[in-house]
Amino acid sequence: MIVKILAFGIAKDILGHRTVELNLDDGSSADDLRAMLKTKYSALPEFMLAINAEYAQDDQIIRRRDEIAIIPPTNGG
Amino acid sequence: MPVDIQITKNNLDIKAAMAWAASGNSGCVNIFIGRVRPSANERVVRYLEFEVYSNMAQKELEKITNTAIKSWNIDKLLVHHREGKVDAGEIPVIIAVSASHRRDAIEACQYVINTLKTTVPIWKKEVFEGGEEWVSAHP
Numbered sequence: 001m002i003v004k005i006l007a008f009g010i011a012k013d014i015l016g017h018r019t020v021e022l023n024l025d026d027g028s029s030a031d032d033l034r035a036m037l038k039t040k041y042s043a044l045p046e047f048m049l050a051i052n053a054e055y056a057q058d059d060q061i062i063r064r065r066d067e068i069a070i071i072p073p074t075n076g077g
Numbered sequence: 078m079p080v081d082i083q084i085t086k087n088n089l090d091i092k093a094a095m096a097w098a099a100s101g102n103s104g105c106v107n108i109f110i111g112r113v114r115p116s117a118n119e120r121v122v123r124y125l126e127f128e129v130y131s132n133m134a135q136k137e138l139e140k141i142t143n144t145a146i147k148s149w150n151i152d153k154l155l156v157h158h159r160e161g162k163v164d165a166g167e168i169p170v171i172i173a174v175s176a177s178h179r180r181d182a183i184e185a186c187q188y189v190i191n192t193l194k195t196t197v198p199i200w201k202k203e204v205f206e207g208g209e210e211w212v213s214a215h216p
Contacts (some may be wrong), residue, residue, distance in 0.1 A: 008130050009200030015203040048197070053133035069130060069198075075213045076127065076134075076199030077111050077160060077170045077190055 001026055003062060005037075006069040014043045015070075030056035037070065047072045078146050078181040082138045084129055084199075089157050089168045096152065103175035106112040107182035111170035113163050121163045124164045124207045125212075128199035134158075137197045141189055149185040151176040156189060169201075 003024050007015045021047040022040075024033060030049045038044060049056040055071070062068065081097060096107045113125050129171040142154050163169045170187050176182035179191060193199075201212045 002100065006130070008128055008198060009202075012213070050130070050133055050147070053136055055196075056194075069133070070131070071198050072200065072211075073213060074193055074198055075201055076129075076197050077194045 001064045003033075003064065003066065003068055005033075006067065008069065009072045009074075010071045011041075011044060011047060011070040014041050018026055024062060028062050029058065030060045030062060031058040033062060033068070044070070078177045079153045080142045080146070080150070081153075081157070082135065082142065083157045084100070084131065084134055084138075084160050085157065086159070086161045089159060089171050091171060094157060094171045096130045096157050098155050098173035099152050101152055101175065102177075102181075104177045105179045105182050106173055106175045107179070107186040108174075109170070109172040109186050110168055113167050113169060113201075115165040117205070120203075120207075122165045123204050123206065124162050124163050125169065126202040126204060126209075127160050127169060128200045128202070129158075129160045131160075133198045138193070140179040141192045141196070144192075145174075145185045145189055148188070149176070150178070151181050151185050154185070154189070156193070158193075158197075159191065160199075175211045 050069040051066050140155045156172045159169045174182045174186045
């Protein structure tokens, strides 16, 4: 399935776009996607994933219409 | 309990934040005011650019304020944060907490600003003389 991924902060610079699309196997977890992203974009620092605007659990299964985001270390304030 | 969360492109107003938090019967208000440092790492900072994942930032801020309300005996809680460009010397964040007693106000305020920095999806790019860099993007 094709999933859309939002990138913020330094992740947006590394991916080169605000959103990218990736082809992911059905039944993939957040951890699977994180591993794929680390391989594809080796310059990414450590990051969390968010699914539908909530921090994702490692074993959380990704669904086609989920809003997925790469969350590099935050530092508001 | 009154809570005021705002993520805004407008200038933050310390007096208005103070007035809102201080109304009522509270015995104190504890305020944290952030400021964009005019220099950092021996570089002259022109401005910070704050990027926000809005949907999620709002949700995460609500989690933080809910926890603060449960954990301390406080009267009002305000969190205002800037988005976009904030010039050196300007204010990117205000936290204001009112309570009957200082300990609750001070501890809740510390909790909110410390947690905001680590969990709320907001990022800042420092634009300085001669370049720009995401701040603390590599922990």
